Amino acid sequence: MNVPCPGNEFGLWLVLALSVVGKGWGGSWRLLSAAYLDASWQLIQLIGCSNFDAEQRRLCLYSALFLPLRGTSYKDRKDKMIPEVNYIFRDSLKRKASDADTVINIHKSLEKFLSLIPSLLSNGDVQITEVDWGKEFVDVPVTSKLRVLTGFLLREIKDFWRVALLVSTLLYHSDIDCSQDIIGDHFQLDKRKGIFVSVENAIVKLGLEKVWDLKPLVNGKDIMNVLQLKVGGPLVREWQQKALSWQLAHPSGTAEECLDWMKETYSKRIKME
Numbered sequence: 001m002n003v004p005c006p007g008n009e010f011g012l013w014l015v016l017a018l019s020v021v022g023k024g025w026g027g028s029w030r031l032l033s034a035a036y037l038d039a040s041w042q043l044i045q046l047i048g049c050s051n052f053d054a055e056q057r058r059l060c061l062y063s064a065l066f067l068p069l070r071g072t073s074y075k076d077r078k079d080k081m082i083p084e085v086n087y088i089f090r091d092s093l094k095r096k097a098s099d100a101d102t103v104i105n106i107h108k109s110l111e112k113f114l115s116l117i118p119s120l121l122s123n124g125d126v127q128i129t130e131v132d133w134g135k136e137f138v139d140v141p142v143t144s145k146l147r148v149l150t151g152f153l154l155r156e157i158k159d160f161w162r163v164a165l166l167v168s169t170l171l172y173h174s175d176i177d178c179s180q181d182i183i184g185d186h187f188q189l190d191k192r193k194g195i196f197v198s199v200e201n202a203i204v205k206l207g208l209e210k211v212w213d214l215k216p217l218v219n220g221k222d223i224m225n226v227l228q229l230k231v232g233g234p235l236v237r238e239w240q241q242k243a244l245s246w247q248l249a250h251p252s253g254t255a256e257e258c259l260d261w262m263k264e265t266y267s268k269r270i271k272m273e
């Protein structure tokens with residue numbers, strides 16, 4: 001059962017949007033930002049406000065509001081590149097640093113989510129294209145890749161994965177740009193609600209809803225024993241990721257089976273070097 005969001009919540013957000021995007025932003029960017037904010041609010045209500053707690057709704061709306069700024073940076077006084085969203089949160093809005101970090105992490109997750117949505121909708125094989133997932137996923141069997149990649153993505157954003165999914169649906173197969181007269185119909189919100197629900201159900205069916213609570217089958221000491229190392233380092237970290245990939249690919253696997261796989265795989269790697 002859908003529970004409506006508090007009646008005054010969006011009104012407060014509209015005031016915030018007008019105060020933030022009205023300063024120094026071009027007209028088209030203000031329009032796009034406000035459109036994403038409005039669409040995300042409507043989508044939250046369509047999906048059901050009770051599916052998101054107050055903190056998730058708040059940061060979802062921030063993520064939508066600053067969606068046009070994702071990936072943009074500026075140079076600080078030390079010539080260090082800083083995300084513009086970070087500057088707005090800390091210097092303009094005077095919000096806590098964790099708000100900026102969460103929104104930036106949500107924005108960073110969007111490309112990966114967008115690359116997974118087609119496979120999660122069809123439960124098909126994952127085709128890795130321009131998204132860089134990392135070398136530790138290269139050897140993952142095709143039949144397990146969807147569960148492994150989705151699991152790692154959710155472990156990155158944890159409780160905010162539904163927020164990231166919602167924002168991703170606004171970008172999925174969207175041809176909206178700054179020059180258009182943006183209205184709610186452009187987003188086809190009923191369709192995007194359907195995408196959200198289908199992907200959410202697929203993730204739950206894969207058993208990944210709380211995957212960040214998954215305890216690794218093997219620890220650093222186990223890995224050091226297999227690799228015959230006396231001290232830790234990048235190699236241990238690499239194999240921790242590989243071991244977690246194996247665990248996600250084999251949800252019923254045991255620690256002993258994981259270690260056997262690791263010994264065999266590492267032995268083959270040594271012989272090839």
